[in-house]
Amino acid sequence: MRTVFLHTADWQLGKPFAGVEDDGKRALLQNERISAVDRLGIIAKENGAKFILVAGDLFDSTRATKSTVSAACSAIGAIGIPVYAIPGNHDFGGAAGLWEQDFFMRERDQLAPNLRIFLKPEPVELDTAVIFPCPLLRRREAEDPTAWLRRLTDLGEQYAGKPRIVLAHGSTLDFGFMEEDEGSESETPNLIDLTKLPIGSFDYVALGDWHGTKKVAANAWYAGTPEIDRFVKGGDHDPGNVLIVEAERGQDPVVRIVKTSAIGWHEIEFQFADDTSLSRLRELVDEKIEKRAKLDLLKLRLGGALGIEASSNLEKAIDTWTARLLRLKIENKTLVAPTGAELEALTRRSGDPLIALVATKLAGMAAAGGDGSQVARIALRELHGACVVR
Numbered sequence: 001m002r003t004v005f006l007h008t009a010d011w012q013l014g015k016p017f018a019g020v021e022d023d024g025k026r027a028l029l030q031n032e033r034i035s036a037v038d039r040l041g042i043i044a045k046e047n048g049a050k051f052i053l054v055a056g057d058l059f060d061s062t063r064a065t066k067s068t069v070s071a072a073c074s075a076i077g078a079i080g081i082p083v084y085a086i087p088g089n090h091d092f093g094g095a096a097g098l099w100e101q102d103f104f105m106r107e108r109d110q111l112a113p114n115l116r117i118f119l120k121p122e123p124v125e126l127d128t129a130v131i132f133p134c135p136l137l138r139r140r141e142a143e144d145p146t147a148w149l150r151r152l153t154d155l156g157e158q159y160a161g162k163p164r165i166v167l168a169h170g171s172t173l174d175f176g177f178m179e180e181d182e183g184s185e186s187e188t189p190n191l192i193d194l195t196k197l198p199i200g201s202f203d204y205v206a207l208g209d210w211h212g213t214k215k216v217a218a219n220a221w222y223a224g225t226p227e228i229d230r231f232v233k234g235g236d237h238d239p240g241n242v243l244i245v246e247a248e249r250g251q252d253p254v255v256r257i258v259k260t261s262a263i264g265w266h267e268i269e270f271q272f273a274d275d276t277s278l279s280r281l282r283e284l285v286d287e288k289i290e291k292r293a294k295l296d297l298l299k300l301r302l303g304g305a306l307g308i309e310a311s312s313n314l315e316k317a318i319d320t321w322t323a324r325l326l327r328l329k330i331e332n333k334t335l336v337a338p339t340g341a342e343l344e345a346l347t348r349r350s351g352d353p354l355i356a357l358v359a360t361k362l363a364g365m366a367a368a369g370g371d372g373s374q375v376a377r378i379a380l381r382e383l384h385g386a387c388v389v390r
Helices: 023-046 066-079 102-111 277-289 308-324 340-347 353-368 373-387
Strands: 002-008 051-054 083-085 115-117 130-134 164-169 204-208 214-217 220-222 241-248 254-259 264-272 296-306 327-332
Touching: 002 023, 023 051, 023 066, 023 241, 066 102, 066 115, 204 241, 264 277, 277 296, 277 308, 296 308, 308 327, 308 373, 340 353, 340 373, 353 373
Parallel strands: 002 051, 051 083, 083 115, 130 164, 164 204, 204 220, 264 296, 296 327
Antiparallel strands: 002 241, 214 220, 241 254
8 A cells, every 4th residue: 555645844833033133023934934834735735645744843832822823723724634743852742741731722623623643652543554653742751752663563464554654753873873782771862763663664754853854764754844944054954845755565665855945044154355355245145035035044154354445335235134134143253454545545634634643543553453453443444434435
């Protein structure tokens, strides 16, 4: 028997995005995560998926607000096809969880009757597959969440040849963790050891926790978060996707990556060689954000040196980018290095001897280096703007 489904994880609806200072922009980021649910529903239907699996962290917290819960249930209900999820480390189950709170259960029943949360580690037989959920009932589980699968006996050829799918949330040994001695507890919480699963017993392992899309075994994948939520780390970190999976009993799964993220998270590192370099930086930023507004975040690391006028123009560009972007995270180590013509325009002002004197002293401080050097350079820039630029 063959089945097609959509594998996703780490929606983290309600994520606060504390690094974004503007309330309106922060709300746009949060709302886009709800919109991503709408997009993956469309993708699921277009690809003939029978159901959707969410491998943990549907919500960012066990204390998701009521408005977030309602918005999530409304978006999930609009998908139409069944959505099956487990608690992850952010929205873990148990006594502190939200999954059995009255408000969530009411909203689920009224808005998302197609949503089912697996809170017990026990097989769930569907029409076209069997799900083996590994829910997290605490934020940090000392035992491998998939350990219960090793204790299953007499699986044989139960379930009429339906594909068997593990649904789990945690880190795998593929991420560089040291293997613990047999019989000892891992110091790393929620650590999953895929090598200990019974060989041939499961056809696909749907994983959550790692926010990038990653294949960790022939039949095991991390889907990653469908809407990127941070600046990407590392070349193999590929977030912003969902997976369309074709699974069949006893066969390797066929997995297809589908892009879903709408918000751009970009990084630029740039060194100014001279004043003309500013035009190149503008081009690079335009290439990333395409003159869009409120759809991108940018981490900008700047170095090198610019003259007084070019430095002032950089500040204006930064002001524009800050307004357009959802967030500009900037590390600006650019030095103000006045050109000869700019220094002369300040220090040889026969009609303004006081300004010329101040400029000469500031130029001397700037050339001397030390802690006050950059302050003096900035002061020269301000003086230049006030006295020379019209």
